[in-house]
Amino acid sequence: MAGLSFGLFGTTFAQQLKYTAGNNSWNPDSLGNHRVVVTFNGTGNVARVVIPWRRRDENPEAKRIIIQDAKTKGKINNTKTLSINREQGDLVFEPTSGKGEYYIYYLPYKNEGRSNYPKGVYLQPEETASANWSQAIPANLKPNATVKEIEAVDTFNSYFPMEVIATDAEMKALLLKHPGAGYLLFPEDREFPIKMTDDLPQRWIQKGPSQSFKGQADKGEYYAFQLGVYALKALNDVKITFSDLKTADGKVIPSSQTSCINTTGTTYDAHPFTNQVNVEEGKIQALWCGIDVPQQAQPGNYQGIVTIKPQGMPAMPVRVYLTVTPKLAVNGGANEPWKQTRLKWLNSTLAQDNAVIAPYTPLVLKDSVISLLGRKVGISKDGFPAQIQTFFTPEMTEMTDKPRNLLTEPIHFHFINAADGKDLKWQNQGWKVQSQDAGKITWNAMNTAPGLQMEVKAAMEFDGYMEFTVKVTATDEVKLKDVTMHIPFETTVAKYMMGLNQKGGLRPEKIDWKWDVKNKNQDGAWVGDVNAGLQFTLRDEHYIRPLNTNFYLQKPLLLPTSWGNDNKGGITIGLKGKSILANAYTGERTMHKGDVLYYNFHLIVTPFHKLNTDFQWSTRFFHKYENLDSIKATGATVVNIHHGNEINPWINYPFIEWKKMKDYIDAAHSKGLKVKIYNTVRELSNHAWETFPLRSLGHEVYSPGKGGGFSWLQEHIGKDYIAAWFVPEDKDAAIINSGMNRWHNYYVEGMNWLVQQVGIDGIYLDDVAFDRVTMKRIKRVLTKDGHPGIIDLHSANQYNKSDGFINSGMLYMEHFPYLNRLWFGEYFDYEHNAPDFFLTEVSGIPFGLMGEMLQDGGNPWRGMVYGMTNRMPWSDNADPRPIWKVWDDFGMQGTKMVGYWVDNNPVKTDNPLVPATIYRKDGAVLVSLASWAPEDTNIHLSIDWKALGIDPSRATITAPDVRNFQQGQVFGKDAAIPVSKGKGWMLIIR
Template identity: 30%
Template structure:
């Protein structure tokens, strides 16, 4: 923002210190602060990342001018598409004005008042305000070290990898780090490593004890998240941390403060790249205040949740209901409703599910050499692990110079994983290798996978490996029994569309010769995974990995009959909070709206019981109504307050009559709050289609509760509403519904009207005609309820009896409908929360970025080592703050007009540890008891942890799963079965 003097031409010098590359390719737009009018007489003299010089002709002088840089064309509110291009430089100056300009020093200078961001979230200062080249050179001149360290507070995450922030120039490198922590807190800090003169291959950090009057914080309480940790399977993880010359890389360090610590603690830690001198950093922590029982997790700014990256929560041997502990008897292992009996080679001889035999014969691994199959001689079987959750076995067998070792792992949910290792004593030429799964034909009724859409199993199917399709598995079975076979690549990776990350398995694929045939003969279906010919070299083992899933995993949860997704104040029992909902607006990051989530859960749990036993009267339409011509007369008493409510409050609508057809065509007649009068409509198809060829309302402002009226709906050449014999509204429309009335019903319902009598005729009504509740030659249905004895059926004077249901009673000679409110089943809340992409509003963004490609996909570049990193695309915020080394995912509009722009995550990473902890935390903090997965961004190991954590937090938990059908757009190109 500038203040300009009273002059026809003003020089503005802006030291904006911009991070974006090539600012000269982007427009600069100036506006008069007083009028909002754009200033067009502007000349760009110099535009660099460090500063710009402009000449301008103010419109209000003296006055103030807004200078907008990085202006862009905002994208639409859809989830995909162009992220919003920056406007290119635009020459708007009057040529005559421009021609008169002289040297900039001749003009009075504008004063820069301040540089503002669109919002707090868009701010660049202090960590994205660049140092100039001269300032950086001067810093290097004062500090001849190969690398420089810049300790930094957690409140100022290090964001830039390509520049030093100006605040570091002011402060200088090195020095002590002082921070304030609370007892029990996981305290986070960071150190920026600047590779000043030479590249750094890796970094190491050595911690020492912190000592103080209150005792010692041991070195073991420290961790550097960038260098070591625990992966998603609970295995130790180490990572290299290189830094390219001229680059800046943050190291995030955490220390677990003991709950009894108090006062000042001092010590050091040392950072050392290999081959370079170590640098010591002095650390002082002042500890005080209340104990943080949650280590600080309730305050996102503390960054204490970074320790969740190393969590092992849920990695244990617990068996959660309804699953049961594994039982072993000889070579058989039993899990919930299923059993596997292992044979002499370590493969299943028998598989049963719900008492049905899945296998028609034992499963076999057959090796063919010299034109014949080799015969395995079974060796020893060892049980290497046996718990309630897991049974692991190793079996060996030999055959003519080959040793076969089959390692199996059966888990409590019916998953059986195998690694079959072939090791030759000498060089062996193989004609082929077959893994044959002989299935009971009666069980293998359906098939899904190996490139086939789910459905009936064909008598023959052939499949081969394709690196562009992750369809290397298939399920065979029916509702009572079945099995999935998955052929597993050589390395573990979560791949849902292709196999490029893991590559095709050398064992199974065998340079494109491998595949799988499914054939049927008699009562047996054989699944034959083959490899083709190959040569095995002496002493070189070859692993074949595969997995069986024995289905069904568990009985259907009987509670699902009570799950109704919708308004908990109505019939809904489960509220689904989707991504972008007000309580959950940020993509896969629900931690920024915890109060809103908690309030919603509390409101759902406090919702009144749902309405049940709603009174209703139903007649068959066929024979009781002519849809082409006729009229309906209802003698009714008003049982509601017509003055209550306000427009668009649909709960005040009062039902009366509807004709409903099996194809969901409908004719309706009811009182509408927007009209404050009777309304009618004809609908074609389901309500969601919103197809109403005719709909109109009338106005009865003088109605009062207790009034009695004759309500008439007439149809023929026009559709009309009459009140007490007088025309209230009409529309040109021929007849009503056009489909046959077979199976259609006439329905009278709603507590708003008490019915004195119903009459339906086959002639349209004529205004002013007298209508009596008695039958004549045109009457199709007449029911005055005079003969009703309180039973389930009425006794009409003409027509088919009506069927009463729910709460119905006689009040003052009229039939009145009511309802009973009873306590419904427990109500819950499901939340959209998964792993696949992550909001750019994530509080830990910069710490996660410091991990390189561990958590986020980087587009194949390393921002910390590659000398020239091309800028990435997507929404403007991503381009301005992340700059490079990310992959845009999708975006969603927020309530404040901003966009949440997510970026893609890796298939498996330590973020999954964070995710599991986050699920536990959000359930505990808000009361959410259900999870909605819109696609799954993790493997079965994470899913087991998710289920365990949810079960421990709330035994009544739910997991709902949704996935795209790969034979429907936009996923149809993939043609895969979900792993």
């Protein structure tokens, strides 16, 4: 063995190996995604091959090699590794079938952990060769097997050409050709996204650096290309500028039509975006540029200059030659996303107008009162709410002229002097409207106190959302014992609560909460009743939306400097005088002259609108991709297409099989069915065409993380990401989105394209990682041109450690104004929680919404008290069709829902643990009973026959026969009705 030669022939690295795709001809879960096909033409029982594989993975010597006989597919145990590094592998093995082909698999792995969150672990080297075979290996054996090709299991897994690394020798030769250069440029076609940041691809060695680039685009096309910057020294603040593109005869594409997504753009909330690009020494940075060719551009050959200029270093011009064809691109080329045409969408301002969205009405300002759908807000001279009123009936099915006041006195601050314990006296100049339109009103107020100035900037939107930026500046040194904000609720309004470590339900007598952002995604609460409530959240100028759905701990809340005050702050809620006082306190602090603190807060007034019960009865979701005739036969009216199927295979990227999706939707429409699709932002499939352009943006779109996960991510993304949901059947591996970023602009454009080009009728949101700005834009594009724009939101219960103990309702309340239904969801316990939990955390009713159940099929008896069933075909033992049949037979359309929470409900029971909700119409009422009693019980009905408009002498009480729900029977008007533990009845009174 000591006599073996490890050298390679000098010409080996210059040769271009053949790279092919194996068309899934082996199982990657046992052998890995890559193999070398070698041909043995020698004699004897020892083959030696030197493989110039140019691997991008680190530490290849620590990963197993599996050699297989191509003829028998049997594993060869007699193998030896002579040397392995990233550039080459030198191996010997026993050619068990003599001359012929052999397969060398070099990245075998196994998946550990949950199937949908796998941990790909690469197998370590193993010694399987027999001692006799090893000892018989000839000394000085020269390579007697050759590499035929390097094969990936499929095209998607291939490393060629942009992940085939240059060798050290090639790198040294490159540097010798460019002595003293601070950086080199490698223009690259959009067809070959730059994927590596630590290695130059062999392709660039073969091409060499360049200061020119040629491309071809159609009229109206967004033409994307790359400039690869290789930093030989650290580069700071790399600037990129563009000249006009001109033809020889004077035609011009102005420089304003060209941009670089890495340096400039538009934020998701329509502000200018700028980014400083720095490149570490030895690293590669892809600069993705785009030429937005005007539709009216004249065909021809255009030339222009793109100039790269790092700070303190020479500028380097790149001459761009662009041929514009006579062809007009469809949708700016968006129908061909493999051309990276949709990178333009990253800077979209589509649907950013603040147009009012149905069913909401324009804001009306009269004197100091702002009116909106079902609500009014009065403003005090200091700029804060003086009173908040709602005008919804307790049934939530109508609006009334009689207001319900939420507050006993205005919302206000106390700044308490440390010296004497007294409040500082504030002087105010009144509030002034800064802007006013149908969808939004903004105002300012200036307040002063000894040593302090308070500048209030506030806004109210048509859905009941209010934002207050409260900037407090010290005009002198001020020592404060405490700073508090008081929200004094009417005692009758403050019936329920969720947030601040409380599950949704009846408000506890006393809340004493402290900030704990490292562990808890909590910064406020919702307090209210069914027809009147208020969510408040406390923030400062540094607020960044944290990650959610299992990832909160990896990007938690930032403690507000003002409210948190080094964890001295907190919130108490309890009875004080005639109000239930929410008291946000900060503790003592000293403000020096010139210090600034932001005591920002948001308010959302609930409910948003009245209940649309008819939509609940008539709109029935079938949550599976299936045969349309079969779906229609169930009575469902809307098909929800999840990801992981042939028309929507990739999570949150429904653009690849869109033609199949369109065919399916067209067929559904012909049968009277609507189709919604799964599409959100929280994570993004690795199959997205834009994966590597987005990676070039650093952490703007993808969150930083420890990497790992499915093998593809480790082999092609490399590191610094968070692996998310994985679909084993499709090998679809998602990456976590970083939060609020320009991908939301792309998302809005993508949804618009899906509505206009594919015909989707809405979306199914599986948790949400964007804020209300994006939600409003989505609702606008979904409902554009009369499209239905149905949105239903699913959430797993996020009140747990991984999610930061946040109530799903608290987390997503800002989105509720634009939803049509809730589906809350996995880990919601429908068996061991009280009715008030159902009402506040599951049903959606206090917000003007209705919902459905999921976990274990839900509890159908309890669900019906809130007008809920489960969803087809989610659970075989909780099929909603028998209940749907009752709805249809009774005629639920047009009925008025009166919940057990309504004091004057005409039908009550004599047991508060068995509440009754009714659905009434002329001459008949459907009564839904459900038990939360700890054991089987009997109840009696108390019926206000006059209120029902039914003659008791002629009335009957019938329990229809409902499969898996109840056996049909008739009850006397005064009869004891037996109710089993955890169950209930549907009774029809006529």
